[in-house]
Amino acid sequence: MLLADKVALITGAGEGIGQATALMFAKDGAKVAVVDRQIELGQATADAINKEGGEAIFIAADVSQHDSIKKMVADCITHFGRLDCAVNNAARSASFALTADTEEQHWDLTQAVTLKGVWLCMKYQIPAMLKTGGGAIVNISSLAGIQGEVFQAPYAAAKAGVIGLTQTAAGEYAQQNIRVNAICPGGILTRGMANYLDKVPGAREKVEGTHAMRRLGKPEEIADAAAYLCSDRASFITGHPLIVDGGIMVNPYLL
Template sequence: MLLQNKVALITGAGSGIGRACALTFAADGARVAVLDYDRDSAEETVALVRQAGGEALAIHANVAKEAEQRQAVNDCVEHFGALHCAVNNAALGGGFAPLTEFEEKRWQLAQDVTLKGVWLGMKYQIPAMLAAGGGAIVNIASLSGVRGEALQIAYSAAKGGVLAATRTAAAEFAQRGVRVNAINPGAVRTPALQMYFDSVADAEAETAGVHAMRRVGEPHEIADAAAYLCSDRASFITGAKLDVDGGVMVNPHTL
């Protein structure tokens, strides 16, 4: 198994990509700390991991709060004895509006959760990994952070920051045994996306058409990539961004 004898901490693990990461990492042999702002959702993920025969710990925390991030890592290490890998997945988009009409409070909330949350996570995850002899971090970024996204100034800017923070962390800790990479997902069938599909006619077909594969992704497909990047099989990969996007960036549109 890819992650045998590893301990992983996953943020935003109460649903969607984060929950898929928790289940996949556990199936690959890791013991998993499930962090989410929604306590009930975290407990639900833990129950699913345990039902599948894995080990998991629920942690209720706000990733935008430094003390809570520090305590989350401490709780993980105290419970499992170490920390070897992490997926910083928690994010908040801030809504949709033209740049000139975007509200400051919505901008700040998106930066606090989506960007600051990743920085604070790494700030406390990395020392724990160094104490364990090394480790790997995967930050969930977005294609929006690479190319921008109309009506999503706060989300695009925050995810662009995640990519820059990933490269910075990778550069600082490469010689000390901690690898840091990012994943840019395409459209993934999370509960939020499914609600959109269910409420807007032809939304799924139009979204699928943006992808060269002509389909949206499933959460486990992002989780599989994250598990690989956190495993020893990716031992020479750091500072990279992996587009797990069904071909959005190469979509020919003419086929």
């Protein structure tokens, strides 16, 4: 098992990519701190892990709040005794709008959760890992952080910031046995994506068509990538924004 005997902390683990990652990490042998702002969803993820014979706790936290994140890491260490790896997945997008029409409150809230939240998590995860000899962090960015996304300026800017933050921290702590990488997903069939595709006529065909593979990704496929990057098999990889996009960037019909 890739993550046997490791302690992992995963934010936004109540549903979607975060939930799939928590379940995957447990399957791969990790003890998991499941973190989410939504108590019922987060607790359900932790319960599912424990029901299958894994070991998980649920921690309610708001990644945009300093004290909440400080307590989150402290609670994880109090329960498990250490922190070996983390996946900072919690994020939010803004309402669809042109850049010049974006409301300031939407900008601020998106940055607070999607970018500041990742920084706050690492602010406390890194010292915890240093105390036990190192660890691995994966920050979930997006293809939008590499090539932008129309009508989503706050989200694209935040996800680009996640990549820059990831690479900066990777360089700072490489000699202290802490690896920091990012994953940049393409279209992933989460509940939110499914709802959007079901509501908008023709959206599914259009969105799938942007991928060279002609399909959307599964949350588990991002979870697999995160598990690898947090494992010892990725021991020489740090500062890397891993694109997991089903071929959007090489789609011959879009080039």
